[in-house]
Amino acid sequence: MTWIFVALLAILSFAAIVFLFKTPRGGREAVAAALMLGVAGYAAQGRPGEPGAPKPQAEAQNPEAGQFFVEARAKLSGGGIPTGNRWVVISDGLARNGHYSDAAQLLRGAIEDNPKDAEAWVALGNVLVAHAEGVLTPPALYAYRQAAKADPKAPGPPYFLGLAMAQSGQLDQARALWIDLLRKAPEDAEWRLPLAGQLQRLDAFISSQSGQKPEPESAPQPEPESRPKPQVVPSAR
Numbered sequence: 717m718t719w720i721f722v723a724l725l726a727i728l729s730f731a732a733i734v735f736l737f738k739t740p741r742g743g744r745e746a747v748a749a750a751l752m753l754g755v756a757g758y759a760a761q762g763r764p765g766e767p768g769a770p771k772p773q774a775e776a777q778n779p780e781a782g783q784f785f786v787e788a789r790a791k792l793s794g795g796g797i798p799t800g801n802r803w804v805v806i807s808d809g810l811a812r813n814g815h816y817s818d819a820a821q822l823l824r825g826a827i828e829d830n831p832k833d834a835e836a837w838v839a840l841g842n843v844l845v846a847h848a849e850g851v852l853t854p855p856a857l858y859a860y861r862q863a864a865k866a867d868p869k870a871p872g873p874p875y876f877l878g879l880a881m882a883q884s885g886q887l888d889q890a891r892a893l894w895i896d897l898l899r900k901a902p903e904d905a906e907w908r909l910p911l912a913g914q915l916q917r918l919d920a921f922i923s924s925q926s927g928q929k930p931e932p933e934s935a936p937q938p939e940p941e942s943r944p945k946p947q948v949v950p951s952a953r
Contacts, residue, residue: 777847782811782819785842785876792872792907793835801826804839811839816847827862837863838872845880852880871897871907887922891915 786808803826810819823840827833841859845852857877864873878893894915901908 777814777816777849779812779814781846781850782814782816782843785839785846786812789835789838789842789872789876792870792875801833801835804833804836807839807843811843811846816843819843820847831862832866834863834867834870834873837866838870838876841873841880842876845876845883850880850883852877852884852886856880871901871905875907875911882918887918887925891918891922894918 803822807819807822807826810816810822820840820843823836823843826836827840830836837859841856841863844856844859848856857880860873860877860880863870864877867873874893874897878890878897881887881893882890894911898908898911898915901911
């Protein structure tokens with residue numbers, strides 16, 4: 717009788733997750749596999765008469781990077797993060813708490829459901845970089861490039877790709893991306909002056925490493941303002 721109840725519970729759980737919460741197509745297989753694995757594990761090792769022994773959850777990574785990426789993406793998107801994309805919102809919550817692997821898995825399912833979702837591609841690139849502790853990995857690079865293809869006018873893909881390149885030691889490539897982004901930026905964009913300040917600091921860092929001043933094609937200098945600007949300190953590798 718216990719096994720009938722367990723099987724029925726698994727079927728009801730799968731139906732609720734897929735149809736009630738509208739799980740993306742790419743995530744349905746993962747949900748079914750997780751439920752089947754749970755049932756199989758219970759069948760092999762389950763002992764209803766014994767007391768439970770729950771295990772602690774896996775430790776989260778440093779959540780500071782996730783918080784920065786989520787907040788920066790909201791500022792670049794203008795009106796904030798689209799609330800209609802529930803999977804990006806949920807993944808942002810995971811990223812804010814340092815659960816980058818879980819956030820990436822959820823975003824992969826959302827992207828399989830809608831390959832042209834530029835916001836999800838950018839978010840995926842960010843959590844992959846955060847998971848790699850600031851290193852631009854090939855999967856993260858692919859995610860940023862797909863985001864740029866999905867929305868060529870969005871500032872997020874070149875900005876975050878440039879940031880990841882700077883943190884990975886690809887300073888000249890990062891500088892070229894940011895200069896091009898500033899040239900195309902609207903005059904009234906709120907992120908224009910902070911980005912100009914970041915580019916200025918990147919130029920200073922490049923100059924300190926090479927002993928030479930950057931070429932005079934640099935972006936416009938930021939005007940003095942009272943608002944604090946985000947700091948970016950690229951690390952040469």
